[in-house]
Amino acid sequence: MFDFPLPIQPSTYDMKDWLGYFKQNKQARITLDWSRELIVDDSLRHPLLKTLQCFQIGETGEGEHLLNYANKIKNADYIACIELFIEEEQEHARLLAQAIQSLGSSPIQSHWAQTAFFILRRLGKLESEILILLIGEIIGLNFYAIARDNVKDPTLTKMFYQITHDEFGHTKFHSLYLSHFFSQLPNIKQNLIAYIWRIIFIGAALVFSIDNRQTLKNLNTSPISFFKTCLLFFNQNCKKIFSQLFTCTVEKVYGQE
Numbered sequence: 115m116f117d118f119p120l121p122i123q124p125s126t127y128d129m130k131d132w133l134g135y136f137k138q139n140k141q142a143r144i145t146l147d148w149s150r151e152l153i154v155d156d157s158l159r160h161p162l163l164k165t166l167q168c169f170q171i172g173e174t175g176e177g178e179h180l181l182n183y184a185n186k187i188k189n190a191d192y193i194a195c196i197e198l199f200i201e202e203e204q205e206h207a208r209l210l211a212q213a214i215q216s217l218g219s220s221p222i223q224s225h226w227a228q229t230a231f232f233i234l235r236r237l238g239k240l241e242s243e244i245l246i247l248l249i250g251e252i253i254g255l256n257f258y259a260i261a262r263d264n265v266k267d268p269t270l271t272k273m274f275y276q277i278t279h280d281e282f283g284h285t286k287f288h289s290l291y292l293s294h295f296f297s298q299l300p301n302i303k304q305n306l307i308a309y310i311w312r313i314i315f316i317g318a319a320l321v322f323s324i325d326n327r328q329t330l331k332n333l334n335t336s337p338i339s340f341f342k343t344c345l346l347f348f349n350q351n352c353k354k355i356f357s358q359l360f361t362c363t364v365e366k367v368y369g370q371e
């Protein structure tokens with residue numbers, strides 16, 4: 115793996131730190147050379163294109179709905195972070211469109227998975243929109259990391275390296291915000307939300323693993339191990355977001371209530 119220094123993501127809820135990070139991350143982008151032909155095995159090219167087209171359409175979108183919700187929070191730093199987050203996602207859409215074209219195809223205009231996420235994201239308020247968005251972020255992050263480690267082409271490797279870095283920042287940023295928000299809710303409500311979120315996540319990760327099994331196999335990853343890795347990362351984020359819930363459970367188990 116090549117060595118390219120990228121900004122380190124903050125570990126606190128402080129939105130000023132996050133705004134500093136997003137600004138730095140906008141400046142420190144990896145330069146990609148699209149002028150040369152991409153080196154991708156024929157067996158991988160077609161399934162990879164299908165998967166990238168699905169992600170590309172998911173990364174597209176102005177994020178207007180999310181920004182409208184964020185504006186209600188009345189935290190200027192948080193709103194500025196959301197604006198830069200949306201810019202990063204649009205940059206991913208641009209990079210993926212470039213990769214799709216360089217692989218000899220074109221971005222698609224619609225995909226059933228994108229439509230399903232679009233509907234789910236609009237069912238609630240800001241926090242439920244972010245929870246649904248995080249499902250796509252977690253699955254995406256795990257896929258991009260596998261692609262980064264297994265494609266042979268140097269330009270694609272660098273592109274997936276950049277996107278994986280950004281997506282890791284997104285999951286951390288959203289999880290910290292949600293953790294702050296949900297800590298104010300009663301445990302019973304947190305339990306219910308965590309339970310529903312897990313069911314939706316498992317469904318989405320299973321469908322993705324099955325639907326993209328050929329791409330995963332050609333990237334040396336079985337769909338089952340991909341699903342397990344996604345679930346592991348989901349559980350880590352779930353613990354961060356609903357930390358009070360987990361602390362409570364541990365305290366009950368050890369009789370320290």
Ligand SMILES: [Fe+2]
Nearest residue numbers: 173203206281
């Ligand atoms: Fe993205």
Ligand SMILES: [Fe+2]
Nearest residue numbers: 203251281284
């Ligand atoms: Fe993202």
